[in-house]
Amino acid sequence: MAPEKQNVVAKKRQAWVYEAPPAPPVSDFFRDTERRQAAFKYHVKDNIQNAAEFATHFGLKLLPIDLCSAIGAWLGAFVMPRWHKGALRKADRNLKQLLPNASDEERAAILKRNMKNQGRLMTEFSIIGRLSKPSKRVVWNNVDWIVEAKRKGPVIMVGLHLGNWEILGPKLVELGFEPSANYTPPTGRARAWIADRLRIKLGYRLMPPGKDGIRPALKILKGGGVISIFCDEGFGGKIRGPFLGRPPHLEGNIAIVTRLARMTNATICPGYILRTNGANFEATALPPIVLPPEETPGDRLIEDVVLLNAAIEPVIRAHLDQWYFLDNSL
Structure with missing residues (x-):
């Protein structure tokens, strides 16, 4: 038996069903204290926040690209140490575990760059349409691997939350693809509306989040998409992927991707986008993965999961300063 199989966490994956938070009826303003407070939060307090979110988003759209991104870098370095201290403590613990030989100064520098990158992400969301247009701002490497894989059949693009990953969608559209994305809507009604609207404008077809997205994904892949x-x-504040030295498991998107690839004979095309300087990026496609044959359906599931993890984990480890989930728990 392979060493990976001996240590695998073979817990059956629980299907996750996304449910949008329910809207309290206006009549709850006249009910008991708990329901009245919930109604006030939803209809008054949250809507004030929503108005601020819309004003910020559409206001940032008016700024030049470099200025908009630089404002985000400043905000990330200013806001996170003051109002997200718990997240930074988690990030620091993760850096100590993942980079045991690094000095305190080196880890502090990585964490500072991570804060700035997260801040840039937030403001760049308003200008992603301009940022992702064909230009000298983004250098693309090995795109021909993706194009060749698509000629042969269905493709599962495996992205990583590095740099600014929102740039990927417009590139796939530019290549003539019609990509469909599975994602979890952000918290907050304004943020969710902005995210949906923007991704649709960028050319994505949005699949339902969670369990409800599996059937549409299968249909698209079986149709060669x-x-x-x-x-x-x-997920829930905890890192599910990559494994980062923990036993491989069957929870999360790594297992979903390998299962979908098996069921549809899809080629897995991993890739990532790194920030090089300010609002400039370098995108790299990794070698496509065609899963090896298996004698019995599901017989190689653990090996498949380990294979995909081996492709993406070194990239994450090498670029922790740009990883969005650095402040989640291991």
């Missing part, structure tokens, strides 16, 4: 799934993920 392209879907995009991110295999590094934080």
Whole structure:
């Protein structure tokens, strides 16, 4: 038996069903204290926040690209140490575990760059349409691997939350693909509306999040299409992928991707986008993965999961300063 199989966490994956938070009826303003407070939060307090979110988003759209991104870098370095101290403590613990030979100064520098990158992400969301247009701002490497894989059949694009990953969708559209994405809507009604609207404008077809997205994904792949799934993920504040030295498991998107690839004979195309300087990026496609044959369906599931993890984990480890989930728990 392979060493990976001896240590695998073979817990059956629980299907996750996304449910949007329910809207309290206006009549709850006249009910008991708990329901009245919930109604006030939803209809008054949250809507004030929503208005601020819309004003910020559309206001940032008016700024030049470099200025908009630089504002985000400043905000990340300013806001996170003051109002997200718990997240930074988690990030620091992760850096100590993942980089045991690094000095305190080296880890502090990585964490500072991570804060700035997260801040840039937030403001760049407003200008992603301009940022992702064909230009000298983004250098693309090995795109021909993706194009060749698509000629042969269905493709699962495996993205990573590095640099600014929102740039990927427009590139796939530019290549003539019609990518469909599975993602979890952000918290907050304004943020969710902005995210959906923007991704649709960028050319993505949005699949339902969670369990409800599996059937549409299968249909697209069996029709020879392209879907995009991110295999590094934080769920409930905990990192599910990559494994980062923990036993391989069957929870999360790594297992979903390998199962979908088996069921549809899809080629897995991992890739990532790194920030090089300010609002400039370098995107790299990794070698496509065609899963080896298996004698019995499901017989190689653990090996498949380990194979995909081996492709993406070194990239995450090498670029922790740009990893979005660094402040989640291992």
